[in-house]
Amino acid sequence: MAAHDSSIEELDTTLFITVSGPPGCGATTLCERLADAIGCPYVSGGDIFRELAEDRDMSLNQLTAKAEESDEIDRALDQRLQQIAEKWGMANKPFILESRLAGWLAGDRADLRIWLDAPEEVRLDRIEDRMETEAEMRVREVSEAGRYESYYEIDIDDREFYDLHLNTARWSKRAVYTIVRQAIEEYDPELDEGAFTTPSMTV
Template structure:
């Protein structure tokens, strides 16, 4: 089956969250979806950089501070939650991407996606980034511990996601084609209900 052209527009007003570990392909998918839907998308990485600029810190300095203070994570997640609240009421297409996007958006999200890939694949994908393989692994463990400590979130609990994809099994365009099909075939009259998402208190 030929892959769908990413430039073809998608007629939808869904609020979509995209989550996954480093190297899962979330940035690529979000860019493709934003172009096809003609909508904005916000990533947790962008908000983290904004927080660093607000505090006049480098990303590494802010990351180190987040390791010792819950205030950084809570500030980041509170901003993401406020964005989710705003767009959840807009009836317009929007994409929110972060590790906790599905949790933070809760039932405001229409479609919650988790992307993943085997660790060796993800490591290969981040080779051209500043972050090393060891740093990636340490960050994942650290973040998981902080999510559980602050919000009682088990990041390994993914049962409420509507779509869970191993992005190593398809090309970038193939992954997009699958997600596109899920969006275009969604009909609210056929929707019998999403899994409940636990409420996250960021304050």
Template sequence: MSTDAPSAEIDTTLFITVSGPPGCGATTLCTQLAEAMGCPYVSGGDIFREIADEQEMTLNQLTAKADESDEIDRAIDQRLQSIAEEWGMANKPFILESRLAGWLAGERADLRIWLDAPEDVRLARIEDRIETEAEMRVREVSEAGRYKSYYEIDIDEREFYDLNINTARWSKRGVFELVRAALEEYDPETDEGAFSTPSVEL
């Protein structure tokens, strides 16, 4: 068995959001958590691919269209927010992953996680992807600008996240174990309250 694979189930009904920049390790963590929690997870990338299929466009074509107007970004975010609303009332374990997942889920989320790593580490992690280093940097700046323009969101505002983890400091398994410990030790009866999440009007 791989040392990166979860070795035990997590008994929880928490709705979790996972966010972070490209190469932060979000997909790896979400896959591990979903397996251990026995629950589904949805990512912004999943929704992007769904919209591309619906419009019979390639991912590159849809990306180009997204750069031209706010239509695609808003469609993705509206779907993610609808999913958050549905699962926020379900009292079942669920994971929502996107750069804005913590914002879009708002008070519906039980635990909000932000993952990050130094830029050189993140670049090394995505070197086998189609996206180049320059494209990644441009995308991060472009997305931050769009979030601010569309929703008045400052992506660097992170005080409402419950966990902020530098994934470069631990192995994939180590990051998972940190989050698993947080989930297993969480007790709503001793929870003194999360930071308020600013509302997002889409």
């Protein structure tokens, strides 16, 4: 979790929130701001992937290559994330889970499921200082979508069950945070008429 930013006003909530989206969508920035404001734990799929690499004494590139060879790595990652979601889904305490499949893995345990996106050219510009090239990003997205369908029979492009779907290219980072914060502050479980049901997924 990021160090406390005194410029961010505290946010009082007990919601279990998932944030998902493709590379460069702004998920990390939003999650860090939310976790700081709420004062709650925040776990990302990237963190767990790095833990898996360390457990196996492998580099991230080596683990990524191995994930292409079999379903072992993907399933280990998703199982760990699902276990985390199950734990916090019963805790009645605030928590943020971020990964491409976070909304699917948390399912109906999550109180608020968010999907962030932006046009491809915007996302590419945002990740230009990362190790991943444009071609690698495109290949990874296609590869991941194929693996999700093959392993779990899910369509990652099915976003009907998300509660918020934001194009982060339309607003500043602060504005995206403000929009999500407003949704959290205005949420009243007594007025909630029901979320869309998350399609079933077996990890």
